[in-house]
Amino acid sequence: MRFKIAIFAAVTLVLQRVLGMPGMPAWLSHLILPMIWIVAASLIRKERHWPYEALLLGLAWDLLFGPVVGPGGIAWTAACLSLYGLASVVADRSPRAWAAFGAVGTVIVVLVQRLAVMPLGLASSLTFSQLAWSAILTGLWCGFVGTILALDLGKHLRAYQVRKLR
Amino acid sequence: MSRTYALRTILVWALLELLAALQVPAGGGGTVLFSWLRTLIEPVAIVAQGTVDLAVDLGLGARGLQRAMAENRETRIALETLRARQLLLQADLAALREIGDFAGPHGEFDAGALVGRCTYRDLVVGTMEVRTARSYHLAHDTPVVSADGLVGRVMRSEGRRHWLQLLTHAAAAVAVQTDDSLVHGLALGTGSNALTIAYVPRQAALERGALLVTSGGDGIYPPGIPVARVTRIRESDEPFLEVTAFSAADLHAARMVLFLPEWAPAASRGLP
Numbered sequence: 087m088r089f090k091i092a093i094f095a096a097v098t099l100v101l102q103r104v105l106g107m108p109g110m111p112a113w114l115s116h117l118i119l120p121m122i123w124i125v126a127a128s129l130i131r132k133e134r135h136w137p138y139e140a141l142l143l144g145l146a147w148d149l150l151f152g153p154v155v156g157p158g159g160i161a162w163t164a165a166c167l168s169l170y171g172l173a174s175v176v177a178d179r180s181p182r183a184w185a186a187f188g189a190v191g192t193v194i195v196v197l198v199q200r201l202a203v204m205p206l207g208l209a210s211s212l213t214f215s216q217l218a219w220s221a222i223l224t225g226l227w228c229g230f231v232g233t234i235l236a237l238d239l240g241k242h243l244r245a246y247q248v249r250k251l252r
Numbered sequence: 253m254s255r256t257y258a259l260r261t262i263l264v265w266a267l268l269e270l271l272a273a274l275q276v277p278a279g280g281g282g283t284v285l286f287s288w289l290r291t292l293i294e295p296v297a298i299v300a301q302g303t304v305d306l307a308v309d310l311g312l313g314a315r316g317l318q319r320a321m322a323e324n325r326e327t328r329i330a331l332e333t334l335r336a337r338q339l340l341l342q343a344d345l346a347a348l349r350e351i352g353d354f355a356g357p358h359g360e361f362d363a364g365a366l367v368g369r370c371t372y373r374d375l376v377v378g379t380m381e382v383r384t385a386r387s388y389h390l391a392h393d394t395p396v397v398s399a400d401g402l403v404g405r406v407m408r409s410e411g412r413r414h415w416l417q418l419l420t421h422a423a424a425a426v427a428v429q430t431d432d433s434l435v436h437g438l439a440l441g442t443g444s445n446a447l448t449i450a451y452v453p454r455q456a457a458l459e460r461g462a463l464l465v466t467s468g469g470d471g472i473y474p475p476g477i478p479v480a481r482v483t484r485i486r487e488s489d490e491p492f493l494e495v496t497a498f499s500a501a502d503l504h505a506a507r508m509v510l511f512l513p514e515w516a517p518a519a520s521r522g523l524p
Binding site for chain 2: 136141153154155156157159160163164167202203205206207208
């Protein structure tokens with residue numbers, strides 16, 4: 087299961103890379119696809135431990151998209167820890183909660199990453215609109231995934247196959 | 253969130269930040285991490301350098317102070333030595349003047365006389381220690397004079413050191429007479445600076461202030477040496493006058509004395 091998750095995470099990172107390729111719409115670069123993994127971990131996982139997965143995800147993010155390796159690990163672990171805390175006080179697990187967690191996680195990742203690179207002299211300008219667009223788009227992405235999971239398409243597919251066999 | 257959880261988070265974040273700083277080149281060469289380390293270490297290094305410089309300066313200052321104190325001490329010792337030498341030279345000069353004075357009243361004894369320097373005296377006991385430049389063996393009862401008059405006689409002689417019995421010694425006796433040889437007597441020591449002149453007849457023409465000189469009648473001292481000056485004359489029921497005199501020689505201040513080893517009582521018999 088973990089291997090599958092790792093493969094899917096790698097796929098989201100590759101897709102993230104694709105979203106930033108020349109020719110793609112500019113607004114797609116605001117979307118943070120891997121955010122779904124820490125949102126899912128905070129909303130689905132029962133037993134929680136220190137988020138090494140988020141650390142690996144952040145380092146991978148740095149390798150693919152950042153100027154240096156390190157700040158991504160800080161940002162993603164910070165977001166994961168924050169969402170863990172938020173999930174412990176919020177009982178809602180609906181698609182709306184997925185969207186909200188995704189938005190919150192995005193804000194934390196972006197801000198913490200800017201804070202982490204600030205002492206290194208690498209911080210770039212960040213506007214509120216950029217942050218808002220990222221939060222909205224990533225929230226929508228997480229809400230979409232939450233909706234898919236809530237619809238439980240696998241169960242409907244199995245019921246359809248059973249009906250067809252009759 | 254437990255404490256371990258938080259510590260682990262902080263540790264991992266710090267390591268990640270340091271990892272990132274290691275990758276970013278700094279403006280002055282090296283990386284940002286090294287610039288951070290330099291920023292941290294530089295004040296410590298400056299303080300350490302300042303402390304070392306201060307310690308070195310203090311050490312040099314202390315050494316210089318110690319050297320200056322030693323030089324000051326040596327200078328003071330040298331100054332004290334010079335002062336002592338000056339005092340000794342003054343004493344030597346005074347002594348030489350006294351020796352020059354010997355040529356006057358005792359010129360007749362200069363041929364065989366020995367000069368000695370007084371090193372110790374006890375006027376209460378009536379003794380004096382005199383040193384000569386070279387070793388001599390002086391005979392017992394050798395007369396000793398100063399520039400002002402008779403001092404005493406030699407009691408013991410050993411190398412350069414000679415011990416005298418002063419004429420003020422309680423057991424000392426000197427045959428005296430006036431300058432005109434009309435009055436004779438015996439000067440007896442009293443243990444003080446005063447002398448008692450005994451055996452002076454009541455009809456003797458003796459006045460206060462008269463100078464008494466050796467008569468040579470005792471067979472020890474040559475005649476003609478000033479002995480004492482009369483200070484008091486008193487008549488009593490005794491057949492002799494009570495005469496008190498003070499020694500002519502200043503036994504308190506005499507530095508140099510003259511031994512008269514050549515004089516012999518036999519030679520004095522021919523003198524008037």
